[in-house]
Amino acid sequence: xxxxxxxxxxxxxxxxxxxxxxxxxxxxxxxxxxxxxxxxxxxxxxxxxxxxxxxxxxxxxxxxxxxxxxxxxxxxxxxxxxxxxxxxxxxxxxxxxxxxxxxxxxxxxxxxxxxxxxxxxxxxxxxxxxxx
Numbered sequence: 001x002x003x004x005x006x007x008x009x010x011x012x013x014x015x016x017x018x019x020x021x022x023x024x025x026x027x028x029x030x031x032x033x034x035x036x037x038x039x040x041x042x043x044x045x046x047x048x049x050x051x052x053x054x055x056x057x058x059x060x061x062x063x064x065x066x067x068x069x070x071x072x073x074x075x076x077x078x079x080x081x082x083x084x085x086x087x088x089x090x091x092x093x094x095x096x097x098x099x100x101x102x103x104x105x106x107x108x109x110x111x112x113x114x115x116x117x118x119x120x121x122x123x124x125x126x127x128x129x130x131x132x
Contacts (some may be wrong), residue, residue, distance in 0.1 A: 001036050001037055001130040002033070002037070002129055003031035003131075004072040005027075005030070005033065005037070005125075005126070006031045006126050006130075007053055008026060008029045008030045008033070009030065009122040009123075009125060009126050010122075010126075011026060012026045012027075012030060012069070012118050012122060013073055013116075013118045013123065015114040015121045015124055016065070016117070016118035016119065017116050017118075017119075018098055020063070020116060021065060021081075022063070022065025022066065022068065022118055023045065023065070024049070024068070027065070027068055027069060027072060030069075030072065031072055031076065034037060034072065034076040034077055035071075035076055038076065040048050040078075041078070041113070042082070043076040043077060044104050045078055045082055046074045046075050046078045048080075049070075049074045049082075050071060050075075053067065053070055053071070061114075062117075063114075063117075065118075066117045066121075069117070069118060069121055069122075070121065071117065072094075073121060073125070077125060079118075080124075080125060082127070083128075085124075085128065086124045086125070086128060089123070089124035089127060090120050090121065090124050092122070093119055093120040093123055093124070094115070094117075097115050097116065097119065097120060098115060101115055
């Protein structure tokens with residue numbers, strides 16, 4: 001199951017970086033190992049995070065795939081994604097992507113570029129499951 005989790009996560013990361021798309025099929029495949037390797041359910045934390053996500057999704061311009069991926073992680077891996085280890089890796093990867101975005105904008109003059117969130121969301125999950 002870990003191999004399936006890693007391969008599916010890497011596919012979603014690649015797809016999001018390349019096309020800014022997180023497909024429903026890929027999320028369904030990712031749900032299999034996440035639900036099989038199910039962590040302890042944290043109902044109140046997952047519910048609060050879901051409500052916050054739904055309130056903030058439009059103002060911060062989250063894409064539909066990002067929202068579905070976050071919901072999947074909230075409800076299947078809440079123990080991991082609310083840990084300080086996950087959050088620190090998430091912020092580091094997000095910062096690296098932000099710097100990359102600035103370089104692309106300066107070099108090409110593109111203004112309509114977005115930060116793909118799948119790498120920042122899934123790479124820490126892979127690291128945690130690998131024990132890194």
